[in-house]
Amino acid sequence: MPDCQPIIDEIAGLKQERADLQEDLRGVPREPRPGPSQKQAIVAQIKKVTSKIAEKEGELRVCLGLPAPLPPVICPLVGATASLASNNPAFPGPFAPPLTVSLTFSGPQRSRVDLSAISFRIGPVSIPGTPCSDLISVNVPAAGGTYDPVLGEISIPVTATVNHALSGGFLNICALAPAAPSTAASPLTTGTLPSGVSGSISGVPLSKPAGTLTLVASGVLAGGPSQIAGTAIDLTISGTLNPQP
Structure with a gap:
């Protein structure tokens, strides 16, 4: 052997x-x-x-000499709800954007988890000290992480890109100066994270047989309009996995 x-x-x-x-x-x-x-x-x-x-x-x-691992299983997050909050008085939230998300579990004991891409919009929100408004588009690309089948814990490192569509001002002058996108990195996790919005934010591991779970992320925006760069944001996603891994 x-x-x-x-x-x-x-x-x-x-x-x-x-x-x-x-x-x-x-x-x-x-x-x-x-x-x-x-x-x-x-x-x-x-x-x-x-x-x-x-x-x-x-x-x-x-x-x-072990057999092939179990085939992947795609688990939509049924009834998914999201909440986005920030420490920026221009758009404190919480916002509740609609979204569709699924998790794919694979590998030995299905301990690998892959997140589908997530996209949603909020706003337009007013940018302080300017005549401009910002329609904010949040995009989280597909990403892979880990799943503990015993504890139901999930951790997926993600980097969100936040695009800004500016408008407003005389003759819509704000739209003539496109803003660079912002980015924010964080684990998307069922655990607890430090938060610049609320001190800390906590998810909930996958509960069986109910299939419910809550994922959270917390990061700081880098780049974009100067009035928005440095903003702390919290994202919470909840729902029921059906089927379950």
């Missing part, structure tokens, strides 16, 4: 590396918390390590 221990040890080391990066992304226990650009770099590292873990777990299954 082949010696699979080196692969096992490598997987353990990669998982510890990912756990450390996830702690860095949450800002625990490091102070001060990482800034927006640092968070985006950490998200990229987590994605790279997660991909390497999946590769090594495939190697381990071959080494151990």
